[in-house]
Amino acid sequence: MLIIGIAGGTGCGKTTVVNQIMNEFPKEEVGVISQDSYYNDLSHLTIEERKKTNFDHPSAIDFDLLVEHLELLKSGQSIEQPVYSFIECNRTKETVATQPRKVVLVEGILILTNPKIREMFDIKIYVHADSDERLIRRLKRDTAERGWSLDETLDCYQNTLKPMHDQFIEPTKEYADIIIPNNKYNTVAIDIVRTIINDKLS
Numbered sequence: 001m002l003i004i005g006i007a008g009g010t011g012c013g014k015t016t017v018v019n020q021i022m023n024e025f026p027k028e029e030v031g032v033i034s035q036d037s038y039y040n041d042l043s044h045l046t047i048e049e050r051k052k053t054n055f056d057h058p059s060a061i062d063f064d065l066l067v068e069h070l071e072l073l074k075s076g077q078s079i080e081q082p083v084y085s086f087i088e089c090n091r092t093k094e095t096v097a098t099q100p101r102k103v104v105l106v107e108g109i110l111i112l113t114n115p116k117i118r119e120m121f122d123i124k125i126y127v128h129a130d131s132d133e134r135l136i137r138r139l140k141r142d143t144a145e146r147g148w149s150l151d152e153t154l155d156c157y158q159n160t161l162k163p164m165h166d167q168f169i170e171p172t173k174e175y176a177d178i179i180i181p182n183n184k185y186n187t188v189a190i191d192i193v194r195t196i197i198n199d200k201l202s
């Protein structure tokens with residue numbers, strides 16, 4: 001099994017890149033694990049308390065569970081991947097049965113911050129988009145999908161997203177084997193990634 005980590009700041013295009021890679025392979029050969037599924041279980045907190053959590057800090061992630069699940073997949077066993085609700089700011093009671101695949105893509109802003117997880121990746125990818133581009137994408141997404149106001153996203157960006165990005169996310173670029181420039185859709189980079197994956201699988 002090949003495990004590929006795909007990191008990068010919020011709105012850089014990780015999910016888009018994951019989908020582009022998935023389209024290059026038969027469905028049964030590629031699986032995805034999202035870092036969002038591994039946010040800490042916050043069931044002991046009220047929704048108001050949960051909303052105050054810093055979701056862009058490495059301590060927000062249950063890396064132990066992610067390591068355990070990647071190890072199980074690597075040994076050929078299935079896992080029950082948690083399902084995250086952005087409305088509840090918590091894991092739901094549901095899980096998704098996730099089978100081992102030839103290629104497993106693990107995506108998330110903070111996945112390259114953890115040394116144990118980094119070691120488990122066969123290929124580490126960092127998707128780069130400029131901060132103004134990421135902010136514009138995030139503004140559009142928060143408005144359209146989460147009902148946030150302009151001020152809410154801008155305040156969150158200034159107070160949390162930008163400082164956490166600068167402190168924890170951007171520095172993990174140095175661990176990447178491949179950096180994908182993604183201010184514009186980058187089909188050449190996806191072709192290169194597909195070739196590298198095929199090469200490693202053969």
Ligand SMILES: Nc1ncnc2c1ncn2[C@@H]1O[C@H](COP(=O)(O)OP(=O)(O)O)[C@@H](O)[C@H]1O
Pocket residue numbers: 008009010011012013014015016017137141182183184185186
């Ligand atoms: N290269 C690109 N050019 C323009 N828009 C993009 C590009 N890549 C992604 N997007 C758009 O930006 C938004 C955020 O992309 P997404 O893949 O969800 O990023 P992430 O998972 O890193 O937060 C989405 O609306 C997506 O369609």
Ligand SMILES: Nc1ccn([C@@H]2O[C@H](COP(=O)(O)O)[C@@H](O)[C@H]2O)c(=O)n1
Pocket residue numbers: 009010011014055056085086089090108109161
């Ligand atoms: N309850 C939550 C949990 C996380 N977020 C934000 O999601 C961003 C990471 O996801 P991307 O797809 O954008 O990489 C991160 O910046 C968190 O702020 C949230 O808004 N609410």
